[in-house]
């Protein structure tokens with residue numbers, strides 16, 4: 376660790392990489408390579424790391440991602456069972472249904488964990504990269520859900536409106552479009568003039584405001600009564616900043632990662648977290664705020 380740690384009140388979000396893969400090959404996936412060799416992957420070690428993070432920040436958010444969290448429901452249950460009710464829990468998934476895992480299996484898993492799961496984030500891209508389950512399954516989920524869609528490179532802009540119509544009829548649906556975060560920089564994070572996605576969305580939806588912080592931002596829209604957000608985030612999650620009050624330079628952490636083998640990282644860029652140092656982390660107010668809010 377170069378500098379002492381700071382993070383926001385409640386603690387940095389802890390993203391857990393499940394120790395098993397998905398069956399997809401999305402072109403923008405930066406995790407796939409890590410699942411090519413499962414040696415050393417361990418539910419037990421991940422659970423141990425969840426315990427350590429819970430002890431330091433008992434109210435942080437946990438996000439399960441992969442791979443595919445729902446492709447091994449027993450393992451996911453074992454990890455979820457380690458997370459006390461003080462945390463919010465999000466699951467990033469494609470909602471995979473197969474001969475080994477039926478819709479009923481997924482629904483009963485969600486029902487069993489209804490009080491624990493804050494939101495299921497379901498990937499549904501306009502260009503079909505993943506094997507999709509039936510949209511009717513979304514409406515039957517007993518927990519809140521959100522649709523995530525990466526608008527990658529030359530996405531078909533003319534298909535955005537039909538795509539939104541597809542989900543608008545599903546009760547409870549909201550959409551989060553995402554910019555390719557490997558292409559996000561501090562310079563283009565808030566740039567509106569040269570952002571093609573923003574321009575395309577403004578043509579078909581009503582802009583309702585912008586929220587953001589040092590690390591990420593969200594442009595909010597209303598599309599015929601459905602909430603739509605366009606989300607951008609930097610490809611790393613540490614801001615190095617000098618606090619003028621004490622003259623100390625801090626590593627300000629936004630995301631912490633628990634890797635498939637239980638290792639804990641302080642960033643997406645492969646840097647190990649100094650857990651003992653994080654036990655002494657200084658908290659600052661979360662700088663996420665409404666920057667422009669339309670009424």
Ligand code: SF4
Pocket residue numbers: 397398399400401403404405406407441442443469498505
């Ligand atoms: S479904 Fe997720 S983990 Fe699997 S290839 Fe696509 S982006 Fe990567």
